[in-house]
Amino acid sequence: MRRIDAIVISIGIFGAGGLLYLVLQVVGIDSTNAGIWTQAILVGGLFIWLLTYLFRVTNSDMTYNQQLKDYEEAVLQKRLEEMTPEELAKLQAEVEQEKLDKRKKQE
Known part of the structure; x- marks a missing residue:
């Protein structure tokens, strides 16, 4: 304001x-x-x-927090757009591996 x-x-x-x-x-x-x-x-x-x-x-529903969240999402989206298909596949494999590891720890 x-x-x-x-x-x-x-x-x-x-x-x-x-x-x-x-x-x-x-x-x-x-x-x-x-x-x-x-x-x-x-x-x-x-x-x-x-x-x-x-x-x-x-x-945490203040204007600054919302602007920061929007900025972080825009930066991540830009980074994803700049990645090659090989890098995207590697990233997806890492995410899937982390999900599996997390499930194993919970069991």
């Missing part, structure tokens, strides 16, 4: 809080209670956002 995006989001949240305050006053809630409810809703929203952020962090 760019710095300007963070600034625009912050201004938008600030504006939404002000708009919510005005809407609550128009509905008939006095200014003190409207302010309290506005703050409670904004803090609740912040808390929910924090929980989703922590959930994404613990599951």
Whole structure:
């Protein structure tokens, strides 16, 4: 996220809080209670956002992790495309041998 995006989001949240305050006053809630409810809703929203952020962090579902995974897959795909048929056959034989070895160890 760019710095300007963070600034625009912050201004938008600030504006939404002000708009919510005005809407609550128009509905008939006095200014003190409207302010309290506005703050409670904004803090609740912040808390929910924090929980989703922590959930994404613990599951390694962050943008950086996804970009790194995509990059690694692209590099491996490029390497596979550059391999000769003999090298591919050799690699496939090694993979099959590792699978057999793994099965033998499990038994």
